[in-house]
Amino acid sequence: MTPAIPHQQTEETGALQEDDVSLIALENGCITSPRGFSASGVACGLKAEGMDMALVFSETAAVAAALFTCNKLRAAPIAVSENHIACQQARAILINSGNANACTGARGWQDAEMTAKAVSAALHIPINHTLIASTGVIGHFLPMEKILAGIQRAVADLQPNGGPDAARAIMTTDTRPKQMAIECRIDGKSCRIGAMAKGSGMIQPRLATMIAVFTTDCAIEPTLLREALQNSVNKSFNVLTVDGEQSTNDCVFILANHQCGNPAIRQKDENFRVFQRALDQVAVALAQELARDGEGASKLITVTVQEAATAEEADRAARSVANSLLVKTALFGRDPNWGRVISALGASGAQLQPEKIQIRFAGIVVAEKGQAIDYDRIAMQKALQEAEVEIEARLGIGQYRARVYTCDLSYDYVRINAEYHT
Amino acid sequence: MTPAIPHQQTEETGALQEDDVSLIALENGCITSPRGFSASGVACGLKAEGMDMALVFSETAAVAAALFTCNKLRAAPIAVSENHIACQQARAILINSGNANACTGARGWQDAEMTAKAVSAALHIPINHTLIASTGVIGHFLPMEKILAGIQRAVADLQPNGGPDAARAIMTTDTRPKQMAIECRIDGKSCRIGAMAKGSGMIQPRLATMIAVFTTDCAIEPTLLREALQNSVNKSFNVLTVDGEQSTNDCVFILANHQCGNPAIRQKDENFRVFQRALDQVAVALAQELARDGEGASKLITVTVQEAATAEEADRAARSVANSLLVKTALFGRDPNWGRVISALGASGAQLQPEKIQIRFAGIVVAEKGQAIDYDRIAMQKALQEAEVEIEARLGIGQYRARVYTCDLSYDYVRINAEYHT
Numbered sequence: 142m143t144p145a146i147p148h149q150q151t152e153e154t155g156a157l158q159e160d161d162v163s164l165i166a167l168e169n170g171c172i173t174s175p176r177g178f179s180a181s182g183v184a185c186g187l188k189a190e191g192m193d194m195a196l197v198f199s200e201t202a203a204v205a206a207a208l209f210t211c212n213k214l215r216a217a218p219i220a221v222s223e224n225h226i227a228c229q230q231a232r233a234i235l236i237n238s239g240n241a242n243a244c245t246g247a248r249g250w251q252d253a254e255m256t257a258k259a260v261s262a263a264l265h266i267p268i269n270h271t272l273i274a275s276t277g278v279i280g281h282f283l284p285m286e287k288i289l290a291g292i293q294r295a296v297a298d299l300q301p302n303g304g305p306d307a308a309r310a311i312m313t314t315d316t317r318p319k320q321m322a323i324e325c326r327i328d329g330k331s332c333r334i335g336a337m338a339k340g341s342g343m344i345q346p347r348l349a350t351m352i353a354v355f356t357t358d359c360a361i362e363p364t365l366l367r368e369a370l371q372n373s374v375n376k377s378f379n380v381l382t383v384d385g386e387q388s389t390n391d392c393v394f395i396l397a398n399h400q401c402g403n404p405a406i407r408q409k410d411e412n413f414r415v416f417q418r419a420l421d422q423v424a425v426a427l428a429q430e431l432a433r434d435g436e437g438a439s440k441l442i443t444v445t446v447q448e449a450a451t452a453e454e455a456d457r458a459a460r461s462v463a464n465s466l467l468v469k470t471a472l473f474g475r476d477p478n479w480g481r482v483i484s485a486l487g488a489s490g491a492q493l494q495p496e497k498i499q500i501r502f503a504g505i506v507v508a509e510k511g512q513a514i515d516y517d518r519i520a521m522q523k524a525l526q527e528a529e530v531e532i533e534a535r536l537g538i539g540q541y542r543a544r545v546y547t548c549d550l551s552y553d554y555v556r557i558n559a560e561y562h563t
Numbered sequence: 564m565t566p567a568i569p570h571q572q573t574e575e576t577g578a579l580q581e582d583d584v585s586l587i588a589l590e591n592g593c594i595t596s597p598r599g600f601s602a603s604g605v606a607c608g609l610k611a612e613g614m615d616m617a618l619v620f621s622e623t624a625a626v627a628a629a630l631f632t633c634n635k636l637r638a639a640p641i642a643v644s645e646n647h648i649a650c651q652q653a654r655a656i657l658i659n660s661g662n663a664n665a666c667t668g669a670r671g672w673q674d675a676e677m678t679a680k681a682v683s684a685a686l687h688i689p690i691n692h693t694l695i696a697s698t699g700v701i702g703h704f705l706p707m708e709k710i711l712a713g714i715q716r717a718v719a720d721l722q723p724n725g726g727p728d729a730a731r732a733i734m735t736t737d738t739r740p741k742q743m744a745i746e747c748r749i750d751g752k753s754c755r756i757g758a759m760a761k762g763s764g765m766i767q768p769r770l771a772t773m774i775a776v777f778t779t780d781c782a783i784e785p786t787l788l789r790e791a792l793q794n795s796v797n798k799s800f801n802v803l804t805v806d807g808e809q810s811t812n813d814c815v816f817i818l819a820n821h822q823c824g825n826p827a828i829r830q831k832d833e834n835f836r837v838f839q840r841a842l843d844q845v846a847v848a849l850a851q852e853l854a855r856d857g858e859g860a861s862k863l864i865t866v867t868v869q870e871a872a873t874a875e876e877a878d879r880a881a882r883s884v885a886n887s888l889l890v891k892t893a894l895f896g897r898d899p900n901w902g903r904v905i906s907a908l909g910a911s912g913a914q915l916q917p918e919k920i921q922i923r924f925a926g927i928v929v930a931e932k933g934q935a936i937d938y939d940r941i942a943m944q945k946a947l948q949e950a951e952v953e954i955e956a957r958l959g960i961g962q963y964r965a966r967v968y969t970c971d972l973s974y975d976y977v978r979i980n981a982e983y984h985t
Contacts, residue, residue, distance in 0.1 A: 169577070207967050212906060212909040212910045213908075213910075213912070213915045213934070214905050214909030215909070216906065241902075243906075244902060244905050244930065244933050244934055244935070245933045246917070246918065246932065246933060279902025279903070279905065279906065280901065280905075280934065281935065293583075389909055410609070421725065466888075466976070468978035470976070470977050471980065471981065473981045474980070476981075480666060480700065483636050483665075483666050483702075483811070484634065484665075487635045487811055488634045488635075491635075493635045495666065495668070496668065498636075499873040508702065509902075510668065511668060512702065513666070513702040526653065550564065550977060551977060551981075552977050554888070554892070555892050555895065555972060555976070555977055556974070558889055558892035558893065559892045559893065559896030559898075559973075560896055
């Protein structure tokens with residue numbers, strides 16, 4: 142997966158900018174590409190088959206930041222990690238798949254605490270330098286014997302090239318691991334950012350999303366790290382929707398272990414800008430990968446709303462289109478159904494004037510001034526067979542834009558979620 | 564279809580009341596069951612096959628009220644009907660299926676005006692006593708020759724027992740017509756209310772929904788008729804969601820032609836209460852029918868949230884569950900997946916405390932204090948095979964409740980909407 146995103150949205154105006162920062166995608170990049178990180182993935186029997194526990198470890202002290210779901214019924218590990226992140230440092234992140242440890246009451250909390258404690262004991266680090274996350278079925282207690290045995294093996298298996306195993310171990314209904322790494326230059330030093338993430342249903346994050354882990358060997362102050370993470374998440378996972386759902390277990394972590402040798406970033410200078418741009422790049426590429434591999438998805442759909450009256454209305458209009466089951470099923474059927482796009486725009490509550498609206502599918506204008514126009518149907522047919530389709534709506538009202546990533550809705554989404562039994 | 568709704572929500576507290584009003588469902592009841600109404604359904608070539616134009620006519624003057632979609636990109640006929648309803652009277656309602664006359668600009672408006680004019684000319688009634696509605700594909704101009712020829716035939720075909728034809732002619736992806744009639748006693752007179760409606764995708768009304776027509780031979784003042792209609796719609800179509808979509812063409816009409824001989828209802832007295840209850844009954848039964856026949860639906864799902872902090876939060880929580888694709892696919896798969904219900908509640912933003920939440924599927928408690936409990940799995944399996952399933956969530960926070968009607972999400976929803984091409 143190559144992080145080739147030509148444009149980035151600025152936060153203030155939503156306008157697109159050319160990317161002027163030089164970034165290099167690392168071949169086979171992963172969570173252990175930055176210096177000083179090791180990782181492992183092991184099978185401890187939470188899932189019927191395959192690896193289900195991932196551990197990411199920084200060999201030295203690392204600054205840390207995290208974002209958590211704003212679902213009010215948060216899982217126990219989320220609460221534990223939120224407590225631990227308060228110290229702004231962490232060295233280990235343990236993630237299990239197969240069981241979400243959500244809706245498990247006081248015992249779930251105790252199990253999460255015990256998990257973090259076991260990790261910190263095995264790694265000889267303070268308990269609050271351990272972050273944990275769980276993903277999987279809701280409402281079941283963690284089988285702690287399996288968890289504790291798994292932790293021992295995950296610690297023993299830590300490898301400097303263990304990133305791919307970790308990325309595989311956090312998968313649930315994902316069809317493939319999502320991971321990458323990028324290199325940028327900060328103060329003359331080559332700084333790396335690695336990442337892994339898992340989807341792939343129950344996704345429309347508002348604060349953070351699903352589970353994503355970033356590692357970097359850059360040196361940066363904790364408050365700036367937190368701010369950079371929030372900025373990147375706002376442009377990536379927070380504008381991703383697979384099915385409009387927000388999980389009890391969404392979280393995003395980042396560890397920065399200052400192994401690349403740069404003087405720590407302490408203000409919003411050029412170095413911060415480069416770091417931010419690199420982090421954005423990784424986050425957006427991963428978010429697109431999550432949409433592309435959304436449950437049952439056959440394509441990545443990018444919805445761009447332009448010329449809205451306010452940034453909030455641009456966002457609302459884009460989300461309304463991206464969450465429209467009718468738009469998503471139309472694209473599964475390879476139909477440029479702009480009527481459904483218009484209807485979703487109209488239902489969003491954003492300010493609109495029908496006679497000003499232009500709709501494009503895959504760059505081809507299909508509606509002008511709110512009405513049908515002729516277009517090249519053969520070119521369209523070809524474009525809608527591609528693995529990526531962009532829907533653009535120009536509202537002609539103001540100057541704000543928003544972009545949301547989603548996927549189509551297929552039979553397989555229904556199959557996956559109807560066959561998945563508690 | 565028998566309108567057997569045991570409970571009604573009161574507007575103020577959301578509390579359930581026993582129904583103390585005597586109502587009789589009429590066998591083969593329809594839009595022409597009330598006295599003095601005739602109707603027809605004809606094929607004028609808008610759809611590939613079958614009837615696609617319905618006309619409902621009151622032989623005498625009738626008080627009228629209507630509610631329209633709040634989608635900002637409303638279709639031309641909606642705008643025309645909204646102008647006409649200002650006079651609070653109407654005698655004819657013409658509805659075509661197969662073409663929505665939406666996103667058709669100035670020409671669409673002219674076509675809608677011309678349609679209304681042709682109806683009024685053929686029936687010798689003032690143009691503003693004609694209401695019109697369209698449903699079908701967006702972005703195509705009405706074929707006016709077919710429409711005008713169809714109107715002549717629809718007028719010629721008007722029959723006192725034409726209700727079933729009209730109900731069939733307004734169908735799009737509906738698998739069956741929805742119609743019914745009910746009788747109540749007002750001031751010693753037998754008063755009838757008839758109705759028809761069509762769904763069945765693009766449905767999550769906020770103001771009005773889809774297309775529904777009510778007729779009654781009751782005499783009632785226009786402002787009270789409007790108020791009764793709004794009340795009934797709030798309890799029925801406005802708490803219905805098939806796919807979270809809101810169409811450009813949603814509308815609900817009612818004609819009251821005072822043919823049953825009651826002195827006109829002029830205040831909110833006992834007679835108004837009986838009329839309201841009867842109208843509620845018909846509206847809720849039709850809304851349930853729309854959910855039951857939602858695109859691809861295999862079952863009607865009623866989501867009831869109780870003990871919420873406010874009425875608004877109860878509504879928001881119930882809608883969040885009802886619109887959850889994960890909940891809907893789980894029920895298609897006959898799985899009592901309370902974890903997905905909890906997650907949807909948590910994502911709704913309503914005030915919640917996990918340890919106070921109880922979840923029931925089909926009356927069987929599956930989660931208590933926010934955690935799994937044992938339940939009779941054989942009884943559950945049986946219950947989830949039924950054509951109707953109720954999900955109840957008690958939040959344990961306050962005293963407000965809300966109820967939302969929806970359906971499951973099946974392969975057929977995807978098929979219908981992926982195969983439907985512009």
